[in-house]
Amino acid sequence: MIALLKRDLALAIRAGGGFGLSLAFFLIFTTLVPFGVGPATGILGTISPGILWLGALLACLLSLDRIFQLDWEDGTLDLVATSPVPMEGLAAMKALTHWITTGLPLVAVAPALGMLLNLPGPAYPWLIASLALGTPALSAIGTFGAALTVGIKRGGLLLSLLVLPLYVPTLIFGALAVSRGAEGLDATTPLALLAGITLGTLAVLPFAAAAALRVNLR
Amino acid sequence: MPKTATMSSLWEYANPRKFMATSAWLLPWVTAITVICLVVGLVWGFFFTPNDFRQGSTVKIIYVHVPAAIMAINAWLMMLVTSLIWVIRRHHVSALAAKAAAPVGMIFTLIALFTGAVWGQPMWGTWWEWDPRLTSFLILFLFYLGYMALWEAVENPDSAADLTSVLCLVGSVFAIISRYALLFWNQGLHQGATLSLDAEENIADVFWYPLVISLAGFGFLFLTLVLYRTRTEIRARRLKALIAQERMAA
Numbered sequence: 242m243i244a245l246l247k248r249d250l251a252l253a254i255r256a257g258g259g260f261g262l263s264l265a266f267f268l269i270f271t272t273l274v275p276f277g278v279g280p281a282t283g284i285l286g287t288i289s290p291g292i293l294w295l296g297a298l299l300a301c302l303l304s305l306d307r308i309f310q311l312d313w314e315d316g317t318l319d320l321v322a323t324s325p326v327p328m329e330g331l332a333a334m335k336a337l338t339h340w341i342t343t344g345l346p347l348v349a350v351a352p353a354l355g356m357l358l359n360l361p362g363p364a365y366p367w368l369i370a371s372l373a374l375g376t377p378a379l380s381a382i383g384t385f386g387a388a389l390t391v392g393i394k395r396g397g398l399l400l401s402l403l404v405l406p407l408y409v410p411t412l413i414f415g416a417l418a419v420s421r422g423a424e425g426l427d428a429t430t431p432l433a434l435l436a437g438i439t440l441g442t443l444a445v446l447p448f449a450a451a452a453a454l455r456v457n458l459r
Numbered sequence: 460m461p462k463t464a465t466m467s468s469l470w471e472y473a474n475p476r477k478f479m480a481t482s483a484w485l486l487p488w489v490t491a492i493t494v495i496c497l498v499v500g501l502v503w504g505f506f507f508t509p510n511d512f513r514q515g516s517t518v519k520i521i522y523v524h525v526p527a528a529i530m531a532i533n534a535w536l537m538m539l540v541t542s543l544i545w546v547i548r549r550h551h552v553s554a555l556a557a558k559a560a561a562p563v564g565m566i567f568t569l570i571a572l573f574t575g576a577v578w579g580q581p582m583w584g585t586w587w588e589w590d591p592r593l594t595s596f597l598i599l600f601l602f603y604l605g606y607m608a609l610w611e612a613v614e615n616p617d618s619a620a621d622l623t624s625v626l627c628l629v630g631s632v633f634a635i636i637s638r639y640a641l642l643f644w645n646q647g648l649h650q651g652a653t654l655s656l657d658a659e660e661n662i663a664d665v666f667w668y669p670l671v672i673s674l675a676g677f678g679f680l681f682l683t684l685v686l687y688r689t690r691t692e693i694r695a696r697r698l699k700a701l702i703a704q705e706r707m708a709a
Binding site for chain 1 (some may be wrong): 528553601602604605608609612613618619622624626628629630632633636637640641645
């Protein structure tokens, strides 16, 4: 399983497009928002928690269909299925790779983009904490969606339709934690609920993803 | 119904032939009950109940709105149960019934959203409000859309049944989490439940009887449509098998 993780990480780094693209998307998304709503810093400051969370969510979504697609096309997935590694382990490792290549960089650059959007000062710790706690859930849910649609040609649009409704609770608690932080309030309650969702998805969804993969490989 | 002493289990209907025979016998009856209940409930509700002293005649939309909303949720629950039966016991009729129920449930969700908007415009002064109840219905609608899209997208019928079942199970959990997350997110404008078994005070009797009748009408409407659609799916499946057989023979 560690070997799988190393292989996927190496592929993501060397084949290009893994790390950079979703970060670039996140940057472009936050740059476009002021064009849409106007440059008034007051408005931008109020909506920035939601915008940053939405941007991170969409950046995660964009890279989901790569999770299994390439391995499915060149037959790696079949090989792993016949190896002693359990499918659940594969799904968990894929989610971890996706998080390391997408979620973790997003957490790192989010404060800088928060600066661009005039995010109020007290919100920064909450922004980092909520993204760090919430993006693993996005990756785990996304891996499940990718496993469902792996056998479908051009399944990208369907994947978003399936995954986005599942992102609702994560988005609500994540954005709520940041906006409460921005108002100077204590945001531990939404943060704790967010952590609960993350732990729950990490515990359960690899099994669901593995079930979907087995069906698709049949 | 040809009831015999040997027929003792619900699982007999997992046999498509048995299901087809029984549902053919049952359909005219449930169709008739649906029509009677809907006509009686809606006509009674619309024309023979007094107006509410504050809401005027707009209150009468309750006879469509509440039953549609209740059935929209129950349709998903039924899909959850049939999906579980498919996953555990692999009865094809069960999977096809889940497939058949999804568009019906989606339309009920749409009816509830639409009638709610029509009622909300004069009463709340807005077509739409990001209230937890309204929002969770919108999310339920999206779940139905995704579920149906997945059925359409997967070519192999057995894989499609498996994948949609997994989606239905996971989606149910997330739908419930979303419901409570939304309560956390925004305070509601929507009134509390009109009908509940444990409440001290429910809706007044003049409104209660027609409401219960139209509720039964919507329930039987759901049953009728799902039976029809399941029969259609079974026939389509048989047709496909026949075509495949002929091609093999040729």
